[in-house]
Amino acid sequence: MRACALLVVVLAGCAALPDQRLEQARASYLAAQADPEVREHAPAELDLARRALKDAETASDRTHAGYLAEQRARIARELATARSNDARAEKDRVFALEERLKQVETERDQALARAKASDEGRDHSDKLAAEVRRLQAQVAELQAAETERGWILTLGGDLLFDPGNAAIKPGGRRALSTLARLMREHPERKIVVEGFTDDRGSAAANQRLSERRAQAVRDMLVKDGIDAQRIDARGLGASYPVASNGDAGGRQLNRRVEILIGETEGRAATGGGAKAPDARR
Amino acid sequence: MKSWPPALLCCLAACATTSAPDVELAAARTAIVQAEPVAWRHAQAELRLAQEKLARAEQAAAQNRFEDARRLAEQAEVDARYAGALAEAERSRSR
Numbered sequence: 001m002r003a004c005a006l007l008v009v010v011l012a013g014c015a016a017l018p019d020q021r022l023e024q025a026r027a028s029y030l031a032a033q034a035d036p037e038v039r040e041h042a043p044a045e046l047d048l049a050r051r052a053l054k055d056a057e058t059a060s061d062r063t064h065a066g067y068l069a070e071q072r073a074r075i076a077r078e079l080a081t082a083r084s085n086d087a088r089a090e091k092d093r094v095f096a097l098e099e100r101l102k103q104v105e106t107e108r109d110q111a112l113a114r115a116k117a118s119d120e121g122r123d124h125s126d127k128l129a130a131e132v133r134r135l136q137a138q139v140a141e142l143q144a145a146e147t148e149r150g151w152i153l154t155l156g157g158d159l160l161f162d163p164g165n166a167a168i169k170p171g172g173r174r175a176l177s178t179l180a181r182l183m184r185e186h187p188e189r190k191i192v193v194e195g196f197t198d199d200r201g202s203a204a205a206n207q208r209l210s211e212r213r214a215q216a217v218r219d220m221l222v223k224d225g226i227d228a229q230r231i232d233a234r235g236l237g238a239s240y241p242v243a244s245n246g247d248a249g250g251r252q253l254n255r256r257v258e259i260l261i262g263e264t265e266g267r268a269a270t271g272g273g274a275k276a277p278d279a280r281r
Numbered sequence: 282m283k284s285w286p287p288a289l290l291c292c293l294a295a296c297a298t299t300s301a302p303d304v305e306l307a308a309a310r311t312a313i314v315q316a317e318p319v320a321w322r323h324a325q326a327e328l329r330l331a332q333e334k335l336a337r338a339e340q341a342a343a344q345n346r347f348e349d350a351r352r353l354a355e356q357a358e359v360d361a362r363y364a365g366a367l368a369e370a371e372r373s374r375s376r
Contacts, residue, residue: 045366061352064352064355064356067356067359068355068356068359071356071359071360071362071363072359074363074366075359075362075363075366076366077366078363078366078367078369078370079366079369079370081370081373081374082366082369082370082372082373083369083373084373085370085373085374086373089373
């Protein structure tokens with residue numbers, strides 16, 4: 001009875017008939033083996049499947065061994081899918097992070113650019129403030145030039161006017177507003193504004209230009225609230241040069257406006273007229 | 282007859298299994314424990330199949346049907362691993 005059962009087992013296990021399960025295992029393995037995703041993401045599991053299939057080809061119980069081999073192939077297949085999806089998700093996550101990083105970098109660059117721009121704006125206003133201080137210092141320094149006729153303030157013609165023009169430039173306007181402030185602080189003083197040119201051009205043209213310029217300075221001061229009665233203005237053309245007209249630097253010094261500030265009331269106003277070069281400075 | 286010697290070998294191999302398949306049973310239990318955390322959720326049916334086969338393997342071993350026990354334990358192990366792999370794939374799709 002027992003021997004009979006054994007014989008049945010032997011016949012079942014060793015029959016050389018093609019086994020359906022083994023066929024399936026082969027097909028599953030070949031499909032997995034042909035899939036690049038499996039080869040890339042589950043090479044170890046694919047190798048286990050290959051060995052299981054090899055065992056199944058010679059196993060006594062091909063149905064059982066074929067089942068094991070087929071399951072091994074399916075394990076490789078599913079794990080490859082899982083790992084591939086995970087890898088893709090990771091890649092997406094990294095890509096999203098990189099995108100975010102790019103965005104933040106762009107924002108940072110923009111913020112830096114804005115900061116730089118506002119620095120430049122600050123630089124610009126710093127420069128303007130420095131220019132104002134420089135002009136104020138210039139006015140204060142020139143104020144210290146004392147002559148017999150009182151205090152004399154010389155403003156460079158190039159600071160106040162464009163060449164050949166009698167309209168006061170912004171830089172000159174600032175200097176004159178400082179002068180106006182000084183005059184308000186010393187309401188007892190009168191001034192004489194004298195315009196000078198270099199020796200280029202005709203004497204008549206220079207005379208007219210120097211008059212118009214002196215007048216422009218006077219008008220500016222009046223506009224700044226100074227009583228017109230306290231200001232005399234006159235043009236003296238190219239006379240009384242303070243430097244040589246032979247070179248550009250000297251001519252620049254000669255193009256000027258002098259403001260004589262009376263030490264006491266009335267003195268400057270009466271100090272004009274017949275001036276001698278040696279009386280100056 | 283040429284087919285007798287391998288048939289005889291098969292017979293001997295089958296009859297040689299006289300001790301309990303402890304290693305195979307342990308491997309099946311380990312595979313099931315490893316698969317459970319993901320498989321109970323994403324591959325319940327496959328996990329249950331592995332658990333049933335392990336139970337049948339243990340029963341067979343208790344009844345000294347060692348060859349049945351070994352086969353069932355081997356199948357329980359690959360079934361558990363398949364359940365785990367299937368669950369991993371499912372999890373990776375759903376996230």
